[in-house]
Amino acid sequence: MAIPVIDFSKLYGEERAKTLAQIANACEVWGFFQLVNHGISEELLERVKKVASECYKLEREEGFKNSAAVKKLNELVEKKSGEKLENLDWEDVFLLSDDNEWPSKTPGFKETMAEYRSELKKLAENVMEVMDENLGLPKGYIRKAFNGGEGDNAFFGTKVSHYPPCPHPELVNGLRPHTDAGGVILLFQDEKVGGLQILKDEEWIDVQPLPNSIVINTGDQIEVLSNGRYKSIWHRVNATPDGNRRSIASFYNPSLKATIAPAPELSEKANQEVEQAANYPKFVFGDYMSVYAKQKFLPKEPRFQAVNAM
Secondary structure, three states: OOOOOEEHHHHHHOOHHHHHHHHHHHHHHHOOOEEEEOOOOHHHHHHHHHHHHHHHHHHHHHHHHHHHHHHHHHHHHHHHHOEEEEEEOOEEEEEOOOOOOOOOOOOOOOHHHHHHHHHHHHHHHHHHHHHHHHHOOOOOOOHHHHHHOOOOOOEEEEEEEEEOOOOOOHHEEEEEEEEOOOOOEEEOOOOOOOOOEEEEEOEEEEEOOOOEEEEEEHHHHHHHOOOOOOOOOEEEEOOOOOOEEEEEEEEEEOOOOOOOOOOOHHHHHHHOOOOOOOOOOEEEEEHHHHHHHHHOOOHHHHHHHHOOOE
16 A cells, blocks of 8 residues: 555646546545655755755764764663663754754755745645645635735744664654644655655555655644544654665644634534534644644644643
């Protein structure tokens, strides 16, 4: 079983209706899908791979060798207790946003990643417009909800991660199972080193590496806005004994001040149908993030309940 692979360029031709249906199905049934022919040039993606790998070697690798994950794994191996490290991840990660400090020693890193982020943000907005159309919402509805109106207030962040070779992958997670807090996530993953899995029908399934594709997944806020039509999906990264997995995840999230609730069109429609409407609360995204920060690796339903009580 493999997650859907969709040719995004076919949205703009005779196969538009078929492609819209493929994306709708991927959102409703899978919560994860891969886009090919997404409009981001291979030349840019090759540069991104290059600067990300060079940045890790130049600015990150030494730090990871002295990280808590490495120290605690070594301690666990010496103990020979058979336990697994449950409360940390075998991951080196840093965030790029519009207003934080970026790595500065790697030639071309800042320029390449700024160009990449600009292209990814456009792709995220195109994907959200497709979701609007498939959900029967006005064009731009999700973007407007995330921006808290007409401005450009949504948060667009990019996490640059590496999962270095792990001497004892059975004792630690690359990244613990979780759902994503935000809106639409766009992942440029390693084309050789696997490890990403999603939970589908109570079974962990590999997200197959596919050169220069962009993996899309829906976060908790899309689940709320769609009134449960689209679900955020549990996923994880397994540590691996060989290969340094590169993973660059960009996320289009609501502004912390944005109010998130099921779209009225969808909650009214659900109320009219025999099935009971999914009961998602109305909340301010910043409040949700306060809860998520403490409960990221726990089931999501109590997060919705906690934020509803605020």
